[in-house]
Amino acid sequence: MSKYTLLMLLLIAAVAQELTETAAQDLPEGFPKCKRDANFDKCLVDAVNVAIQQLKAGNKEFGIPPLEPLTVKKLVIDAGNAPINLRQALKNVKVHDMISTSKIQRYRTDLDKHLIICDSRTDRIEMIGDYEMSGRILLLPITGHGKANVTLINTKIEHRLIGEPFEKDGVKYMRLKDYRVSFDPKRVYMNFENLFNDKTLSDGMNRFLNENWETVFNELKVGYAKSFGIIFRELSNKLFEKVPFDNIFLS
Ligand SMILES: *[C@@H]1O[C@H](CO)[C@@H](O)[C@H](O)[C@H]1NC(C)=O
Numbered sequence: 001m002s003k004y005t006l007l008m009l010l011l012i013a014a015v016a017q018e019l020t021e022t023a024a025q026d027l028p029e030g031f032p033k034c035k036r037d038a039n040f041d042k043c044l045v046d047a048v049n050v051a052i053q054q055l056k057a058g059n060k061e062f063g064i065p066p067l068e069p070l071t072v073k074k075l076v077i078d079a080g081n082a083p084i085n086l087r088q089a090l091k092n093v094k095v096h097d098m099i100s101t102s103k104i105q106r107y108r109t110d111l112d113k114h115l116i117i118c119d120s121r122t123d124r125i126e127m128i129g130d131y132e133m134s135g136r137i138l139l140l141p142i143t144g145h146g147k148a149n150v151t152l153i154n155t156k157i158e159h160r161l162i163g164e165p166f167e168k169d170g171v172k173y174m175r176l177k178d179y180r181v182s183f184d185p186k187r188v189y190m191n192f193e194n195l196f197n198d199k200t201l202s203d204g205m206n207r208f209l210n211e212n213w214e215t216v217f218n219e220l221k222v223g224y225a226k227s228f229g230i231i232f233r234e235l236s237n238k239l240f241e242k243v244p245f246d247n248i249f250l251s
Contacts, residue, residue, distance in 0.1 A: 024171055025242045027051075028059055035250045041107040048118075049104050056099050062238045070095040072129075072231060077223030086135030088220065090148055093129030098122055111249060114163035114174055125152040125185075131192055137216060142205060146194030154186035161236065165245070172245045179233035181225040188217045 027033065031051045034043035058066040065071065072093040077086075101123035108117040131148035135141075162178040190209050195202035209216050240248070 024168070024244045024247065025061075026247055027239065027243055028054065028062065030054055033248070033250050036111065040249075041109055044107045044109065045104050048107075052099060052102065052104075062242060064235060064238050067099045067235075068096075070098060070231075072227075075127075075129075075224070075227040077220055077227070086133065086137055086142070086219070088131060088133045088135075088223070090127065090129040090131050090150070093127050096126040096128065097124040098126075114165060116159075116161040116163070118159045118161075120157045120159065122155045122157060123153070125155060127151070133192065133195075137209070138212065140205075140208075142195060144192060144195035144197065144202070146192065148193070149189070149191040151189045152183065152185040153188070156184040158182045158184075159232070161233075163240070173241060173243075174245050174248075175237050175240050176233050179229045179236065181229045181232065183221050183225055183228075185217070188213045190216070 028051075031054065032043075032047040034040055034047050052067075055064060056066070056068040058064050072095060073091065075090040075093055077088040077090075102120055103122075104118055104120045106119045109115065127148070127150045129148055130146070132145040134143040158181070160178075160180040161176050162180070163174040164177050165172055165174050167173070190213065191206055192209075193202065195205045
């Protein structure tokens with residue numbers, strides 16, 4: 001092989017590499033697509049329900065980690081409002097059942113405004129991790145660290161995906177700049193092991209928290225929603241930033 005041929009081959013390899021790195025991608029195989037017609041919002045319900053279940057094991061090509069269970073390094077919940085004035089951190093969290101028991105029920109989209117609103121229902125969200133907590137709940141001081149289990153049953157979730165357009169190589173994409181979540185569970189079970197470093201006090205406080213779960217969770221849920229909004233936004237953008245707008249939403 002002459003020096004010249006070798007040089008050409010290297011050049012071609014370099015260009016090919018460049019192309020694959022910047023080339024627009026299509027949605028993962030098997031993802032249903034929807035046409036932007038009168039039936040669009042309905043079509044999206046079925047399409048996204050199929051897509052989410054396909055993503056359970058993650059997707060290497062798009063850098064999406066396994067979602068069942070979903071691993072979360074840290075969830076920090078700050079609730080500054082009386083009567084609950086609490087700082088709670090959950091670390092090394094595994095979120096079980098959230099993906100497999102979720103069903104999207106309705107979409108309301110306005111793609112001209114890059115706005116997607118959706119309602120979903122999730123039978124079970126079981127968060128297991130290490131907690132640290134200090135502050136007050138219903139005027140009572142609470143402090144501790146150990147294993148935590150926070151489980152939400154039958155949760156209605158509203159998702160508001162607020163997108164913005166951007167261009168890459170003259171092609172239109174949409175990324176999410178905000179992903180707002182609100183949770184409305186039918187029941188929340190909480191268990192924080194080792195509160196106050198004392199078994200009897202801990203058992204008593206856990207009983208109290210569960211008896212008053214609605215009041216307690218109402219103060220915490222904005223914090224949980226914020227954390228999940230950030231997680232959902234990052235996951236969604238792994239697709240949105242790689243697949244052109246018109247490849248996701250067919251014209
Ligand atoms: C977490 O709590 C829920 C609700 O009480 C319970 O069903 C589940 O078994 C618990 N999970 C673990 C790992 O203890």
